[in-house]
Amino acid sequence: MTRVFLGWGALMAAIMLVGLLFVGLDDADSLALFGGTVAVMAAIAVVLALAGWGRALHGGVRALPDLSPPTVLLGVAIVLAALGAELGLWLALIGGGLALLAIGGLVREGRAQRRALARARAGARAGREGNSGRLHPAEGYERPEFGSGGRREEAR
Amino acid sequence: MSAAPSVSLRRPTLVELLSATDHKRIGLATTVTALGFFFAGGVLALLMRTELAHSGMQFLDHDAYNQLFTMHGTTMILLFAPPVVMGVATYFVPLQLGAAEIVWPRLALLGYWLYLGGALTVWSGFLTEGGAARWAWFAFLPLSDSASSPGTGGDLWVLGVALSQLGVLLLGCSVMATIVRRRAPGMTLLRMPLFCWSMVATLLMVLVAWPVVLATMALLFIDRNVTDVFTVGGGSITYQNLFWFFAHPLVYVIFFPLVGAVGEVIATFSRRRFFGYRVTVLSLLLFAALSTSVWAHHMFTTQGVNNRFFSLTSTMIAIPAGIEYFAFLGTMWRGRIVLRTPMLFALGFVLLFLIGGLSGVFVASPPLDYHAHDSYVVVAHFHYTLFGGTVFGLFAAIFHWFPKVTGRRLSEALGIWQCALMFVGALLTFVPMFVLGFDGMPRQVADYPAFRDWDGLNLLSTIGAYMLLVAFLLFVVNVLRSRRIGEPAGPDPWGGQTLEWATASPPPRHNFDRLPPVRSYAPLLDLREERSRAERELGEAAGGADARRAPAAREEPAP
Amino acid sequence: MSDGVGDIRREFTDLFDVYWAIGVAIWLLIAVLVVVFVVRYRARGDDDAAPAPGRSGNTPLELTYAGIVACIVAVLVWLTFSTMDDPGYRVTAQGLDRGEPPADAELVDVTGARWNWRFDYPRHGISEIGTDLRVPTLTLPEDRPVTLRMTSLDVIHAIWIPERRFKQDVFPGRTTTMTVVFPDQGFWRSGGQCNQFCGLRHAEMDFDIRVLSQADYDAWTRERGR
Numbered sequence: 015m016t017r018v019f020l021g022w023g024a025l026m027a028a029i030m031l032v033g034l035l036f037v038g039l040d041d042a043d044s045l046a047l048f049g050g051t052v053a054v055m056a057a058i059a060v061v062l063a064l065a066g067w068g069r070a071l072h073g074g075v076r077a078l079p080d081l082s083p084p085t086v087l088l089g090v091a092i093v094l095a096a097l098g099a100e101l102g103l104w105l106a107l108i109g110g111g112l113a114l115l116a117i118g119g120l121v122r123e124g125r126a127q128r129r130a131l132a133r134a135r136a137g138a139r140a141g142r143e144g145n146s147g148r149l150h151p152a153e154g155y156e157r158p159e160f161g162s163g164g165r166r167e168e169a170r
Numbered sequence: 171m172s173a174a175p176s177v178s179l180r181r182p183t184l185v186e187l188l189s190a191t192d193h194k195r196i197g198l199a200t201t202v203t204a205l206g207f208f209f210a211g212g213v214l215a216l217l218m219r220t221e222l223a224h225s226g227m228q229f230l231d232h233d234a235y236n237q238l239f240t241m242h243g244t245t246m247i248l249l250f251a252p253p254v255v256m257g258v259a260t261y262f263v264p265l266q267l268g269a270a271e272i273v274w275p276r277l278a279l280l281g282y283w284l285y286l287g288g289a290l291t292v293w294s295g296f297l298t299e300g301g302a303a304r305w306a307w308f309a310f311l312p313l314s315d316s317a318s319s320p321g322t323g324g325d326l327w328v329l330g331v332a333l334s335q336l337g338v339l340l341l342g343c344s345v346m347a348t349i350v351r352r353r354a355p356g357m358t359l360l361r362m363p364l365f366c367w368s369m370v371a372t373l374l375m376v377l378v379a380w381p382v383v384l385a386t387m388a389l390l391f392i393d394r395n396v397t398d399v400f401t402v403g404g405g406s407i408t409y410q411n412l413f414w415f416f417a418h419p420l421v422y423v424i425f426f427p428l429v430g431a432v433g434e435v436i437a438t439f440s441r442r443r444f445f446g447y448r449v450t451v452l453s454l455l456l457f458a459a460l461s462t463s464v465w466a467h468h469m470f471t472t473q474g475v476n477n478r479f480f481s482l483t484s485t486m487i488a489i490p491a492g493i494e495y496f497a498f499l500g501t502m503w504r505g506r507i508v509l510r511t512p513m514l515f516a517l518g519f520v521l522l523f524l525i526g527g528l529s530g531v532f533v534a535s536p537p538l539d540y541h542a543h544d545s546y547v548v549v550a551h552f553h554y555t556l557f558g559g560t561v562f563g564l565f566a567a568i569f570h571w572f573p574k575v576t577g578r579r580l581s582e583a584l585g586i587w588q589c590a591l592m593f594v595g596a597l598l599t600f601v602p603m604f605v606l607g608f609d610g611m612p613r614q615v616a617d618y619p620a621f622r623d624w625d626g627l628n629l630l631s632t633i634g635a636y637m638l639l640v641a642f643l644l645f646v647v648n649v650l651r652s653r654r655i656g657e658p659a660g661p662d663p664w665g666g667q668t669l670e671w672a673t674a675s676p677p678p679r680h681n682f683d684r685l686p687p688v689r690s691y692a693p694l695l696d697l698r699e700e701r702s703r704a705e706r707e708l709g710e711a712a713g714g715a716d717a718r719r720a721p722a723a724r725e726e727p728a729p
Numbered sequence: 730m731s732d733g734v735g736d737i738r739r740e741f742t743d744l745f746d747v748y749w750a751i752g753v754a755i756w757l758l759i760a761v762l763v764v765v766f767v768v769r770y771r772a773r774g775d776d777d778a779a780p781a782p783g784r785s786g787n788t789p790l791e792l793t794y795a796g797i798v799a800c801i802v803a804v805l806v807w808l809t810f811s812t813m814d815d816p817g818y819r820v821t822a823q824g825l826d827r828g829e830p831p832a833d834a835e836l837v838d839v840t841g842a843r844w845n846w847r848f849d850y851p852r853h854g855i856s857e858i859g860t861d862l863r864v865p866t867l868t869l870p871e872d873r874p875v876t877l878r879m880t881s882l883d884v885i886h887a888i889w890i891p892e893r894r895f896k897q898d899v900f901p902g903r904t905t906t907m908t909v910v911f912p913d914q915g916f917w918r919s920g921g922q923c924n925q926f927c928g929l930r931h932a933e934m935d936f937d938i939r940v941l942s943q944a945d946y947d948a949w950t951r952e953r954g955r
């Protein structure tokens with residue numbers, strides 16, 4: 015994927031250059047917007063490359079909780095805080111307070127998730143599938159044979 | 171005969187629906203919310219069309235009308251369309267990639283809530299004393315500054331647009347990260363389904379354009395409430411540059427995903443692989459780059475931009491668009507075409523969007539745009555892209571994927587009626603607008619003088635708009651009917667080609683129990699072709715054996 | 730036509746005819762192909778799920794086709810640019826590559842303010858001011874270039890003269906210009922209108938256009954001017 019970002023950024027640079035060289039595109043606004051686009055693409059590509067994120071990741075044990083109320087609270091808090099900019103400081107403060115609460119909740123959720131993950135890993139090593147720590151379906155199906163007793167068969 | 175759904179049969183509670191980390195729940199919530207705003211925006215359009223049916227003011231005043239078109243435009247193009255494509259993508263991209271879940275599910279969930287909160291904020295403008303914003307959906311400065319448009323409704327508009335588009339951006343980041351990170355084993359980039367590629371093209375634009383609208387809205391808010399930011403003079407040009415740098419990619423953001431979806435529908439219902447996949451993928455990326463380079467064609471009449479450059483890039487867009495059309499037709503060519511509802515909507519998309527695309531080439535020429543700009547010609551043009559493109563494409567996607575999402579089928583008969591009404595309605599509503607605009611009718615007016623003789627065409631357009639309402643109500647009936655008595659769909663009701671059809675309908679929490687091998691961008695079609703090849707060979711072998719005993723059996727057609 | 734200032738309406742129509750013909754031809758071509766394919770390749774028999782045979786993709790063909798589309802695009806761009814380069818058109822339609830208004834052009838200073846127009850004729854000392862009760866009239870000489878120097882007192886407006894197939898925006902704090910020629914005498918009720926949404930009564934921000942023979946125009950300037 016890194017190449018896609020880079021390639022697309024290069025395409026944008028090429029279009030800008032055509033404008034600059036052949037059609038007299040020279041206003042500051044346009045050049046800044048084009049330049050910014052190219053820079054954003056380059057930055058994404060660099061981050062992906064540095065983080066080793068360019069390649070797809072398969073497998074892995076998941077321990078994501080099914081519901082995440084603190085995330086919802088955070089969303090509501092941000093909306094309220096933003097409305098505070100219009101309706102008054104009190105609302106911004108309420109929003110800020112709720113956001114703190116939500117972040118606390120998210121931290122707890124994250125800790126619980128890490129614990130569940132560790133448990134699930136142990137379970138997976140022992141050959142079981144934990145309830146919430148289910149294996150990624152790709153794992154263990156290196157060359158799965160399709161249609162052998164799968165749901166599709168039942169439908170036919 | 172149907173597969174036992176592997177998710178719990180108990181209806182999820184609202185809380186479970188709205189705080190779930192499952193990408194399917196997030197995607198569904200986003201899509202349904204956006205459809206709600208589509209309906210609301212449609213109601214506003216009907217109010218406008220009712221007022222416009224005759225010359226003279228009948229039941230609205232100018233101020234109300236100005237709020238209506240501002241909110242219709244804002245709702246449709248900011249609160250309905252980008253969220254709906256993000257919702258569909260959040261649901262289906264992980265499924266098509268064979269992933270168990272989305273990357274950064276909490277970010278996506280947060281995105282949904284910011285979108286909902288922002289959208290409600292925009293609409294809450296109607297409840298304020300001064301009413302909602304009334305500065306058109308592009309809020310040009312200085313009309314949108316605090317001197318020219320004071321009032322809470324305007325501030326709520328700015329905040330709501332920023333929040334809702336931040337939500338769209340977060341959903342988009344999550345989908346993009348999933349594409350980067352979570353493709354199934356064997357799914358190389360050039361084996362991704364077309365819809366996923368169309369999302370890549372879309373999200374590249376989102377990543378550069380959406381931060382700009384956030385910044386622009388922040389500056390506009392400061393300009394209104396704190397201190398002048400966009401000072402008079404070049405400032406209003408800069409605002410327009412910033413806004414259209416967001417808003418032009420925007421109209422492709424709400425179109426590309428449906429090119430992808432329609433491409434898959436056409437392939438599925440032509441019973442063959444999408445034609446010219448590689449060239450189409452490349453053309454989508456080129457399309458996205460050009461789309462990000464044309465913004466100032468909205469500013470041809472400002473004398474503040476390089477008209478030649480933006481005319482050149484805008485006209486060049488016809489090249490990737492033409493390639494897509496060639497691929498659609500190539501897929502149907504020598505196919506085995508089955509006219510089910512998704513395919514009908516897809517064909518409607520092909521024919522109606524084409525009107526929008528061709529009229530787009532026309533307004534990309536400055537000498538022609540000097541006449542068409544801000545007239546009803548432009549209103550007609552962009553409704554063929556938005557209604558003919560986005561809405562028809564969306565219904566193709568909805569009819570295609572509804573059985574996957576709910577496990578039940580929609581009624582074909584109702585769907586055909588809806589499609590026919592929508593097709594005729596879209597022609598009746600928007601074709602007269604071309605004529606009116608050419609004849610001099612400006613957009614964004616609540617009234618037109620009787621001596622112009624524009625009454626007849628306007629009435630026609632209004633009648634068309636009511637047909638569109640009926641079509642949408644048929645869809646609602648269809649959904650309700652399907653929830654009650656829709657026949658079970660099974661995992662793969664259409665003979666799908668991509669991974670989402672290899673799991674139950676609706677898919678279980680982690681999507682797949684097992685994945686078929688991915689050897690191309692149409693893995694299920696591979697299997698089907700393999701099977702029919704094997705059957706043919708088996709049949710020949712068996713036929714050969716039979717032939718020794720009873721030669722006549724060879725003439726029997728294969729069952 | 731004096732000084733090679735073009736007839737914008739004619740230039741528009743010439744260009745439009747080409748775009749229109751190509752557009753209609755392409756739409757019809759694709760519509761016919763869609764219908765033909767649907768009829769010709771419709772699945773028959775009950776086994777409508779069987780995959781259709783045949784190769785899906787033909788890169789040389791696709792690239793050839795892309796080349797053809799690119800040629801059409803090149804022709805359209807060329808036509809557009811040559812219209813913009815036409816000396817007559819160039820002084821008329823501005824943009825960044827604007828030409829100077831012709832020397833013999835009549836000059837009108839246009840001021841837009843919500844929601845009315847004001848026309849000042851600096852060479853004749855005439856001011857025509859619209860009010861809530863009175864729609865202003867823009868009076869022009871026949872067959873002679875008239876340059877409008879436009880600015881706004883508040884928000885962005887625009888002047889659209891559908892009869893001439895032309896419009897330009899009107900900004901506060903900037904001056905934009907457009908040069909028009911009316912080849913024939915006449916009167917156009919609401920012949921010019923504001924075309925950039927500017928608030929409450931944008932719909933009513935219009936003006937009449939009256940085109941007089943040069944002699945009548947001279948008489949009018951003498952009578953109105955000081």
Ligand code: HEM
Pocket residue numbers: 212215216218219239240242243244246247250251305306307308549553556557560561599613614615616635638
């Ligand atoms: C349901 C059928 C629809 C009807 C009858 C309709 C009707 C209209 C009309 C009459 C106008 C012009 C208002 C004016 O300039 O005075 C308008 C403007 C607009 N419409 Fe629609 N529309 C429909 C659907 C849509 C859809 C699906 C979208 C986008 C996805 C959309 C986006 C817009 C936008 C962006 C504007 C411009 C608003 C502005 O000038 O600020 N419309 N519509």
Ligand SMILES: [Cu+2]
Pocket residue numbers: 841843844885886887923924925926927931934
């Ligand atoms: Cu105005």
Ligand SMILES: [Cu+2]
Pocket residue numbers: 886887923924925926927928931932934
């Ligand atoms: Cu106006």
